[in-house]
Amino acid sequence: MNKQEKIEWYNNPSIISWVLIVIFSLTILTSQSFSVDGSIDALKLVQNILNHNITYMIMIVYFVLLHTKFGKKYFDYSNVLMIIFFLISFVTSILSLLQSFSLIALLNVFNNFLLFIYFSHTFLRGTRFWKDFNLSKSLFNELGNDWYFDAIVVIEVTLFAVSLISMTTVDGTFFATLDCICSILFARYIYLYGEYLDSIKKNPTAPGNFDHFCDRVDDIATDAITATTDFIDNALIPKKDEKEEEIKNSKEKEKKVEKDSKKNESEKNGEK
Numbered sequence: 001m002n003k004q005e006k007i008e009w010y011n012n013p014s015i016i017s018w019v020l021i022v023i024f025s026l027t028i029l030t031s032q033s034f035s036v037d038g039s040i041d042a043l044k045l046v047q048n049i050l051n052h053n054i055t056y057m058i059m060i061v062y063f064v065l066l067h068t069k070f071g072k073k074y075f076d077y078s079n080v081l082m083i084i085f086f087l088i089s090f091v092t093s094i095l096s097l098l099q100s101f102s103l104i105a106l107l108n109v110f111n112n113f114l115l116f117i118y119f120s121h122t123f124l125r126g127t128r129f130w131k132d133f134n135l136s137k138s139l140f141n142e143l144g145n146d147w148y149f150d151a152i153v154v155i156e157v158t159l160f161a162v163s164l165i166s167m168t169t170v171d172g173t174f175f176a177t178l179d180c181i182c183s184i185l186f187a188r189y190i191y192l193y194g195e196y197l198d199s200i201k202k203n204p205t206a207p208g209n210f211d212h213f214c215d216r217v218d219d220i221a222t223d224a225i226t227a228t229t230d231f232i233d234n235a236l237i238p239k240k241d242e243k244e245e246e247i248k249n250s251k252e253k254e255k256k257v258e259k260d261s262k263k264n265e266s267e268k269n270g271e272k
Helices: 005-012 014-036 042-052 054-063 070-072 076-097 103-123 145-168 172-199 210-271
Strands: none
Touching: 005 103, 014 054, 014 172, 054 076, 070 076, 076 145, 103 145, 103 172, 145 172
16 A cells, blocks of 8 residues: 555545444454453343443444435434534533543543534534524634644544553553544544535635634733722822821921920020
């Protein structure tokens, strides 16, 4: 396989989807082979798959449907369900982080958030929801297709490296490797769909309102600084001036009293 063929494979969403189906299926089967000890219990196997690999099952169903007439017909609805799934995953990762803070949990939060934003902003572009929810003005449109993909790759590689440090078993390392590969390929799948939408000019992403948001934040910060400065000028400095004026008046009063006292003494001495 030459370089050109490798590039074509990596840029083919259909092949990527089949590769993901194979890897997800392999992950489920191998995880059960590690967990099932001795005898094979079909019911136990199914329960373990549903309990521990629900994410992989959902992804398999999603990609298998893409290769069927039913899935192609209801493609947009499938994407909406996936967006809800990623939102739930993001919220769950936040709860996990609050329950037990760790670098892996923190990276999972960032990763799930990016996947939710990236997937929703890409796959809703081809639907009426894009206009209904006015997503063309979303501030996340400031971040381009390349940026999202590169960010997810960096986070996934970092998460994989951190996971390897904490891994103590071979099977854990094996599954961490598969998870990293799947996440990067899935991000590539989203990237290619975004490129496809750009090529047909389907609801092209607007620059977004991030600049307006930054300008607004800057205006608020400027107003806050101005208000603080005015407070210091009008509240604190006048009090300081009043205190200095009071001290000055007190000293002048003392000098006047002392002067009057000396004058009275002089007059008394003159009379004598």
